[in-house]
Amino acid sequence: MAASNKTTAVYRLIMVGSGGVGKSALTLQYMYDEFVVDYEPTKADSYRKAVMLDGEEVQIDILDTAGQENYAAIRDTYIRSGEGFLLVFDVTDAESFQDLNELYEQILRVKNGGTNIPAILVGNKIDLAERRKVPLEEAEQKARSWSIRYIETSAKTKHNVDKVFCELMRIVRPFKNPVRETGPTTTSGRQTKPIKSGKHKKCIIL
Template sequence: MDSSSGPSVRVSPPQTSRMAANKGKSQGSLVLHKVIMVGSGGVGKSALTLQFMYDEFVEDYEPTKADSYRKKVVLDGEEVQIDILDTAGQEDYAAIRDNYFRSGEGFLLVFSITEHESFTATAEFREQILRVKAEEDKIPLLVVGNKSDLEERRQVPVDEARGKAEEWGVQYVETSAKTRANVDKASVFFDLMREIRAKKMSENKDKNGRKSSKSKKSFKERCCLL
């Protein structure tokens, strides 16, 4: 979003998180899913985040380095928390960007369907994520084509974007922060949380399996000593 005209909203520094109004006492015990918004400046990452958090559309936005948001939601019948780090898309230092990526459990790789250059840039952002998360097998990631309400200004064909997502083995979804398309409960945020949850469950299963195997081995070794 550009900030050439009209009122703008300035986000606070990354240290301060905007919390949902209804903080439950048990919120600290809820499962937390950490989502990172990634993409070029002006593609609507902040607009998507604010629409999801507060049900409001901010058209003119003045980006800063980053901002963090947290909200309690119900994911498939389970109360969880989502933590969203909205990056500005123009971080000056690679080390800062790497720290953002390292902290994330899942990524929404956002471009604007009205700007082909922002779509091309997703490949570089993805490479940076893969480099930082190199030790992880599968990284929860969705490719998001935002501003789907501006069909008449489309520069990125659906087939091209979908083809790239298929090449990367990830899901492609088109959104509109203005019309709330794919931003509500049936949204890219919930789809990504499901992928994060599935990965956590798989990792926990692997850990428990290794512990069980180690325990059985230890028991056998004790038996042999007897």
């Protein structure tokens, strides 16, 4: 009788926000440890990588959507495929913060799941503190009104970049259908690394 293979969980995360807020910069910093200043906007770019999430090997699938208004009509398709959402705005751009209201409403409408949507509100570009336009308190209040977390990031310095992706996967995890797995090996046959007791659980790219 053939041995059953372990199924690696795939986390499909969607980057949502206006153009120029740093969605691509956050994604590329997380995936490749690179800070890209000038990024040519496209309709959408998809990235997938194996990561360790709390001692379990999983796949993270990030869809970096375009923020331009002319692509809004096809955003429904992306939202429908997503399991978790990073709602990104630029802390130096108050308009990008306001734009998220419509985007969040679109997510709620497409997912049709009430307000219980796995998401994190992300205030990016906090390295530009002297140009800040959106107060911390206002962003935190917005997140509370949506019953989601608020985390501030800098794609340039990588502050909290790993954290937002890892935390979103942890939020998504209870929503996924649990897969009963046997054996300590991955699909490639490698053994998963055990978590040492007393250590903080990590989320690392393999």
